[in-house]
Amino acid sequence: MKKSLGAKTILYPTPVLIVGTYDAAGKPNAMAAAWGGICCSSPPCVAVSLRKATYTYGNIAQQGGFTINIPSEKYVREADYFGLMSGKKTDKFAESGLTPVRSDLVNAPYIAEFPFVLECRLLQKIELGLHTQFVGEILDVKAEEGVLDEKGNLDIEKIRPFFYAPDSNAYYGMGKLLGKAFSIGLAIKKK
Amino acid sequence: MKKSLGAKTILYPTPVLIVGTYDAAGKPNAMAAAWGGICCSSPPCVAVSLRKATYTYGNIAQQGGFTINIPSEKYVREADYFGLMSGKKTDKFAESGLTPVRSDLVNAPYIAEFPFVLECRLLQKIELGLHTQFVGEILDVKAEEGVLDEKGNLDIEKIRPFFYAPDSNAYYGMGKLLGKAFSIGLAIKKK
Numbered sequence: 001m002k003k004s005l006g007a008k009t010i011l012y013p014t015p016v017l018i019v020g021t022y023d024a025a026g027k028p029n030a031m032a033a034a035w036g037g038i039c040c041s042s043p044p045c046v047a048v049s050l051r052k053a054t055y056t057y058g059n060i061a062q063q064g065g066f067t068i069n070i071p072s073e074k075y076v077r078e079a080d081y082f083g084l085m086s087g088k089k090t091d092k093f094a095e096s097g098l099t100p101v102r103s104d105l106v107n108a109p110y111i112a113e114f115p116f117v118l119e120c121r122l123l124q125k126i127e128l129g130l131h132t133q134f135v136g137e138i139l140d141v142k143a144e145e146g147v148l149d150e151k152g153n154l155d156i157e158k159i160r161p162f163f164y165a166p167d168s169n170a171y172y173g174m175g176k177l178l179g180k181a182f183s184i185g186l187a188i189k190k191k
Numbered sequence: 192m193k194k195s196l197g198a199k200t201i202l203y204p205t206p207v208l209i210v211g212t213y214d215a216a217g218k219p220n221a222m223a224a225a226w227g228g229i230c231c232s233s234p235p236c237v238a239v240s241l242r243k244a245t246y247t248y249g250n251i252a253q254q255g256g257f258t259i260n261i262p263s264e265k266y267v268r269e270a271d272y273f274g275l276m277s278g279k280k281t282d283k284f285a286e287s288g289l290t291p292v293r294s295d296l297v298n299a300p301y302i303a304e305f306p307f308v309l310e311c312r313l314l315q316k317i318e319l320g321l322h323t324q325f326v327g328e329i330l331d332v333k334a335e336e337g338v339l340d341e342k343g344n345l346d347i348e349k350i351r352p353f354f355y356a357p358d359s360n361a362y363y364g365m366g367k368l369l370g371k372a373f374s375i376g377l378a379i380k381k382k
Contacts, residue, residue, distance in 0.1 A: 001335070001336055002292075002301075002303075002308065002333040002334060002335055002336075003333060003334060003335075003336050003339065003343075004331050004332075004333055005331070005332040005333065005334055005345070006331065006332060007235050007328075007329050007330055007331055007332065008235060008329065008332045009229045009231075009232050009235045009236075009237075009329065010229075010307075010309075010332055010345065011206060011228060011229050011237065011259070011261070011309070012206070012261050012307070012347065012350060012352035012365075013204045013206055013352055013354045013365070014206075014228060014229060015202060015203070015204055015205075015228070017202075034229070035228060035229045035230055035231070035232070036228055036230075037202060037205060037206070037226060037227055037228035037238075038200045038201075038202050038205060038225070038226045038240075038357070039226055039227075039238065039240045039319055039322065039324050040200075040226070040240055040319040040320045040321060040322040040324075041200050041226070041242075041320075041321050041322060042320050042321040042322075043198075043319075043320050044198050044199060044200045045200075045319055045320070046200075046202065047228075047230065047238065047324075049229075049230045049231055051232075068202070070202065070203050073369055076369045076370055076375060077370070077375050077376050077378060077379060078376070078379065079376070080370070080372055080373065080374065080375045080376030081376030081377075081379040081380060082376070083372070083373065083376065084373055084376045084377065084380060085380060095379060095380070096379055101193075110193075112193075116201075116203070117193065118201075118202070124317075124319070126315075126317060128230055128231035128234075128236055128315070128326065129231045129232075129233050129234050129236070130231060130232050130233040131230065131231040131232060131233075133230050133231070133238070135319065137198075138198050138199065138200065139198055140195050140196070140197065140198055141195075141196040141197065141198070141199045141201055142193040142194065142195055142196065143193060143194060143196055144192070144193055144194075145192055145193075145194050148194065152194075153358070153359075154196070154201065154358050154359070156203065156356050156358075156359055156361075156363070159203060161203035161204055162366075162369055163204045163354065163365075164372060165347050166229070167344070167345050167347075168344075168345070168347055169371060169372040169373060169374075170347075170368055170369075170370070170371050170372060171368070171369040171370055171371075171372060171375075172347070172365050172366055172367065172368055172369060173365075173366030173367050173369050174203075174204070174354075174363050174364075174365075174366045175353075175363055175364030175365045175366040176363065176364050176366075177361055177362070177363055177364075178264055178267045178353055178361075178362040178363060178364050179267055179268070179271070179361065179362055180360060180361055180362075181271055181274070181355060181360040181361060181362060182271065182274065182275055182360060183271065183360075184267060184268050184271045184362075185268050185269070185270070185271030185272030185273070185274065185275045186272075186275065187268060188268060188269065188272040188286060188287055189272060189275060189276060189286070
């Protein structure tokens with residue numbers, strides 16, 4: 001039996017997207033966002049929703065590009081910090097000790113220490129309400145060599161991503177492999 | 192040092208969203224989608240991207256509503272099955288043995304056995320390319336009483352959600368609690 005909890009923005013999992021941007025003066029900024037995800041396969045696109053009040057909102061609108069950085073679980077404190085502070089008043093890279101690297105594809109920085117980044121060109125800006133959704137075309141995916149396996153493929157066990165639970169305001173790590181997609185469901189098909 | 196992997200739709204984590212709809216004849220359908228997530232806090236909205244070729248695409252467009260069901264890890268096979276088959280040719284509820292329940296808020300079914308559901312009214316349909324993004328206003332969140340704690344709050348340890356890793360085509364369970372959000376980053380702020 002299901003119980004009504006009201007109209008809330010709860011979903012599991014939500015990602016921890018660290019959005020890298022430059023401001024008008026060229027200062028790099030990083031903010032944490034949970035409202036987003038891949039939204040199209042062709043062109044390859046990712047969406048992230050931001051409130052107008054955020055520093056990142058103006059930066060993306062001005063620069064036309066951004067990065068989506070995925071932290072490993074060892075950077076959970078830094079990721080949380082990026083969501084606590086505003087770049088209007090703080091140099092979050094300087095304070096956190098993390099290193100901004102200028103993308104050669106878009107006018108935005110990515111985070112050297114994080115294992116995985118999407119470099120995105122702003123395609124659409126969609127007004128939804130309190131949040132505006134920025135849709136970026138993924139121009140490239142870059143990963144640290146240390147998270148690739150011997151064949152050059154991404155190894156999620158080395159990336160160690162984590163997720164955000166909106167209702168309990170908590171971060172959870174990745175757990176065990178449950179099965180292969182487009183595969184373990186075949187048992188039902190064959191029943 | 193980061194290595195370029197090309198323009199790919201990879202992100203960690205991506206959710207396993209089971210989209211519940213009715214077709215024109217009233218047959219319930221469920222499909223698995225990974226391209227989506229919460230996209231606005233007010234109004235509370237969730238986005239899910241679908242290809243025109245899917246049965247669900249037509250169902251949402253016709254009915255103006257859908258549900259987003261979150262499976263527990265014990266239903267990973269059923270979730271995968273919902274992504275393997277098309278409702279055009281299959282009665283996926285009958286085949287999987289899961290139970291459709293008619294929402295009293297939108298013209299769509301939710302899945303009795305899954306712990307958590309969002310009931311959504313279609314607000315926007317945004318063409319992005321191969322995928323169309325459906326933005327739904329969350330009219331209610333419902334959860335099984337068995338996943339609530341003694342205070343009536345959601346207990347993620349009882350929900351046991353899992354995520355999808357697009358590059359390795361695999362499902363991973365939830366891991367351990369890493370820390371509280373808007374809290375563990377304060378240590379950096381105070382440095």
